[in-house]
Amino acid sequence: EPKRIALVVKALGIGFFEAAAKGAEEAAKELGDVEIIYTGPTDTTAEGQIEVINSLIAQKVDAIAVSANDTDALVPTLKKAMDRGITVISWDSGVAPEGRMMHLNPSSNPLIGNMIIKLAADNLPEGGEVAVLSATTTSTNQNTWIEEMNKVMGNYPGVTVVGTVYGDDLADKSYREAQGLMQTYPNLKAIIAPTSVGIVAAAQAVTDAGKIGQINVTGLGLPSEMAGHVKSGASKSFAIWNPIDLGYSATMIAYNLANGTAKAEAGAEIPMGRMGSVKLDDKLEGAMADPFVYDASNIDAFSSIF
Amino acid sequence: MSSLLKSREAILALAILILLALIASRFPGFVSPLNLANVFTDTSPLIILALGQMVVIVTKCIDLSVAANLALTGMIAAMMNGAGVPLPLILLTVIALGATLGAVNGLLVWKLDIPSIVVTLGTMTIYRGIIFLLTDGKWINAHEMTEGFKALPRLIFLGLPIMAWMAVAVIVLTVVLVRRTALGRAFFAVGGNAHAAVYTGISVGRTQMAAFVISGALAGFTGYLWVARYAVAYVDIAGGFELDVVAACVIGGIAIAGGAGTVAGCVMGALFLGIIKNALPVVGISPFWQMAISGAAILIAIAFNSRNQGPKGRIILKKAEHRA
Amino acid sequence: MQAQPASGTTPPVLSLRGISKSFPGVRALNGVQLDLFPGQVTALIGENGAGKSTIVKILTGIYQPDEGSIAIDGRPVQFPTAQAAGDAGVTAIHQETVLFDELTVAENIFIGHAPRTRLGLIDWAAMEAEARRLLTSIGANLDPKVRLRDLGIASKHLVAIARALSIDARVVIMDEPTAALSHKEIHELYELVETLKAQGKAILFISHKFDEIFRIADRWTVFRDGQFIAEGHITDVTEGQLVQMMVGRSVDQIYPKRPARIGNPVLTVSGYCHPTEFEDIGFTLHEGEILGFYGLVGAGRSEVMQALFGITKPSKGACRIGNDIRVIRSTAQAVEAGIVYVPEDRGKQGAVKGLPIFQNVTLPSLSRTSKGGFLRLSEEFRLARDYTQRLDLRAASLDQDVGLLSGGNQQKVVIAKWLATRPRVIILDEPTKGIDIGSKAAVHDFMSELAAQGLAVIMVSSEIPEVLGMSDRVIVMREGRIAAEFAGDAMTPENLVRAAVGIEEGEAA
Amino acid sequence: MTTAPQATGRQIPDRLMSPTRRALKSWEMLLFVVAVGIFVANSLASPYFLDPWNLSDASFNFTEKALIAFAMAMLIIAGEIDLSVASIIALASTAMGAAMIAGAPVPVLVAVGLGTGVLCGAFNGLLVARFGLPSIVVTIGTMSLFRGLSYIALGDGAYTGYPAGFGWFGQGYVWWVFSFELVLFALFAVVFYVLLHRTNFGRAVYVIGNNATAARFSGIRVDRIRFMLFVLTGLMSGIAAVCLTSRLGSTRPSIAMGWELEAVTMVVLGGVSILGGSGSIPGVVIAALVMGLVTFGLGLLNVPGIVMSIIIGALLIGVIALPRLWRMLRK
Ligand SMILES: Nc1ncnc2c1ncn2[C@@H]1O[C@H](COP(=O)(O)OP(=O)(O)OP(=O)(O)O)[C@@H](O)[C@H]1O
Ligand SMILES: Nc1ncnc2c1ncn2[C@@H]1O[C@H](COP(=O)(O)OP(=O)(O)OP(=O)(O)O)[C@@H](O)[C@H]1O
Ligand SMILES: [Mg+2]
């Protein structure tokens, strides 16, 4: 009887999650007795995810690893899943502690917060105005990273964040918001978009406005989607962790917890196969790895992978 | 002159001017010609779709499937581009495909006599679903599109991008259609009084079908523009946009009960929404206000339109006839 | 009288043979024939509901006949759409003015065949000029650019006439064209008919007014109950003979008016005004009285009645019901006060099609048949059965959909619905319009009976024999005002018509 | 000579058609067969389907939407529509959140939720019934307005930390597998059945939907009834807001996004004519079950949500088109 592990994502079809699913399959192959159910709602809503999770509970899967659309709204349903003996972890975008056994951050939040502002500041020796283009107002991890970023702003004198706007992870809205930023702040030097949809839209908007070289777009994105913009110069550099590794690690953790080979408690070290192991803090969260920076020098090597 | 001031379109134009003045008082840059041109360009898809929707609403129907149609044709355009099909052929295909999707709506309304709101509620989910079936939900991103494909809407011609010129062209064509062709006038006849239309030899079902085909063709065309402009195609593009389109028509004074409405009103309704959407982030009003403001604008517009309709009742007294 | 062969030498332009047409529950036409000759006016005569308008609609492609053939110049033709009929040279002024309120006068005239520019686009300037010319030719002084919504019924009717003339036709059909027109406009129409005759067009003229039939018609055809009765030359017939053929029996039997005791005033109306519909309406109604309201179509009688019933609000005026002075603000208040209204437009305002008969009947009486707001079907059924039986309703069952009943039976359901509320005043607006002779008699009988029981009745009617036969007193309305009131010996057809069309005493009719 | 037909004509039968005969010929029957078919297919397709707890969990997919659909059905039968229901949920949920932050106890929270629903419904009703504006455009406007207000209040924030007792409405069980929501669904199915099919009010709703003019000409207070229907729909949205907020344990402005169309779909699938005048509550109940069964059954097979919506869309058109096609072919 193979273990059935469900990888629940924010919405089907997003490149980042497709890559994570690849990682999950890789882990399944490595483990041998694992069946992956890759699923999620059609649009990024909590209600949709709840319906999906309900049907997973009904199928009595062994573990659910979820990247949540809403920190709180999934809690009651996930609690029910745990009550029925299902292992529940969150990864990428977290669930409140009551709703999961542990959470796997792609990287540590302070590191990401620092990384996104550093990427912008490195190209602004003189300092200048930067703005943030985020995903939806309710996206947990973007909000955390922006918070962490604001904490370290003191380390980058001369760089000021003039505004934060939300593109809802919709290409057209992000595009329009980026345009709005350029009009509102004529002296804007950089747009930080810590979301893979937003960064592409912002780069496109900067290109269309003819402001390549004047405004640098940076943040978190996928190499395959950003390759063109790095080459055109709209984006000098950006960062991301490897989503394949993330899906792989989440699956490994879920397997180990479901099997009883590891326990989710503060201070525990949970093995993640080839990714080593993750150490849980007292909020039962752990970080997978450092984000990795992509620029013109290495983009080609990665753009064909994810 | 006084009748000019009373007309719905003039008041809407005035409202737009006041809106612009208000924005300009906080952010003068917004009313620079360059930025206004940008706003117009941004609003172009809304204008084009609203004109198609107007034709449908005038015939007393509604088309809720336009956004899904746009998404599907846009995706097909992106996929054809990926397969190396030349751009002119892509354009022809999206328009034809959009028209076909519209014709499906029209046929169901005409031949099976199913209310248009039910038909398009159903086809809206079906058309979007087909995208998922075609792509497995995968996105087509900028780097997977050719430069030529992405460039067309952006090309600047006489100071305006082609995208904006397309909207202008559609406006002109629609004016000619509804004012100067028999089909255009038939839309108004059918929506105004279907019973009387039969007496004048106009086929109600066929006319409504024509309206759906036009709306569909415009949605198909916009599908290409949208995907090329934002350089991305996926299942959910333009999600919920059908309601913006209907709202633009409502603000523009297109009577939801059919039979009345003007191109000018419709275009201004779309511009009004477009300006609000573009201006809010610029003026520094929290984007969270945007939804409530457009809702309030719709309510004010319809309250105003109905107030403008004059006294009800038959005109029997001689002295009551012809009042201006 | 037999169907005679066509007059003299000229063959008919248009001829119909064996035409039948049925609607659910009604056989509107049953194997009728009709011939129209160039340069001649044929009058089509028949009672309400005889099938006259139905034949017009068949000739203009709006209805398809169930059986029978149409021939133009001896060649069989078919009119699947109104367009086809127009192309074949048949044009009509329909009885109801079916036009587009939101479009301008010029467009209403030309929709479907507007003048085009060389590019094939509609030529608005030419259209408006042409419309102006057409309107002037029929003596209508209307601005082609005005929206139709802003016109009164008479002006709308003139637009409909202009529309019919805008099609270059060989056959012109006029279905009661003068019913909505004033004196002056009627005369212009007569001149127009002469002009068309001179141009060699064949004209079908439908009218209930014998004076105008004898004035302009060359030939006549009579229908009765959907059947062809006879045809002939106008010179060979008298009015009495025509009536005899139309009705199928002698006329005065129809109105079984019983003498009733006229009692105290129940309803006094004074100074009712409305911005567009009527002005300065005042009268008193007594127990046991039948008060007739006569006028031309569109005189505003229905509007006054609807104001009394609380559908519209008068801008001025008050009424006294029994001893209370009050303004009725809603129909619910009117029903409470004991005033009920049987509307003229049965389809839209009277019957609720889609609901069963018994639910229609009990609609305003639900508070009596229900208990604590909950329906009691058995009570409803009992009430509905009582009243529908008294009106001799014909139906398969009481939970049959009202929409499937014939017009007359629908009317009975609507009357039953109101009688079941046990009112003090009942207003009947064209109570026998479009219903067959048998039902008509039943309705008249019932009206007399009600009056005899002390109910006050207002009867709005456009049929002079009905008004004269049933009423104790008659009020005549013209263009939204009360023009005259007649009682006793002054109640003559001449007086009524004079007052209705606005001819002064002494002026030649 | 024509003579008046004699009074001794056909006799009208002395009673109405029996309810069972009527039911057997109805749309509800067709839908019921569809529902049974789906149930059987689901049981065959997945071993997990026939499990009381699973079925109980599945009921959450439709109960809240169905509560709205009941009121929406009456509104649509009366010839109106309310597209703002989902936005009313958002606003009511936001109001409850604000009350919760202010320290209100559970009963007050519920009252705030229902009260907000009623107020929103009254606002719609006022615009439609009092000012005579078309309900479809009014509610497209209030759909943006109500949710917009919720965005203004909450922005990117969320209200969390509802008191423990509050969770019962969306997560509690009355007895065994019967959740509070499921019981509420059954209860309101009965209440609305009685209201629509057994009271004067319900009769008036049908009359207005079939012919509003004739209704007014029959002494029915048309505008008042329209107003009350909007208030009722607002109230039901408020109840749905309480359940959903309780189930999610949090409030965000994007809550219940898109539900208005799902509720309308449920109503139309239930055989209610979108043009007004006909339809029934049993039909809507079965339609709710059909939609719930389809989504749950396909969910067990891990079919993506969008494929389910294609199926629902096709079902919507198909179920309406088939009888018409059938009639056309027979002619
Ligand atoms: N669309 C219809 N549906 C059902 N019955 C109809 C329809 N049109 C006409 N009828 C019925 O057909 C019969 C003939 O109607 P028609 O209008 O031809 O009478 P008419 O001779 O023109 O009467 P009038 O003098 O009142 O105009 C009437 O009983 C009428 O109720
Ligand atoms: N102003 C108008 N515009 C369009 N159609 C009209 C108008 N007035 C009347 N009609 C139509 O003409 C026909 C008869 O109208 P109306 O009810 O006014 O006449 P009536 O009842 O004979 O006269 P009265 O108003 O004296 O009762 C109806 O079919 C009605 O719809
Ligand atoms: Mg007639």
Ligand SMILES: [Mg+2]
């Ligand atoms: Mg009348």
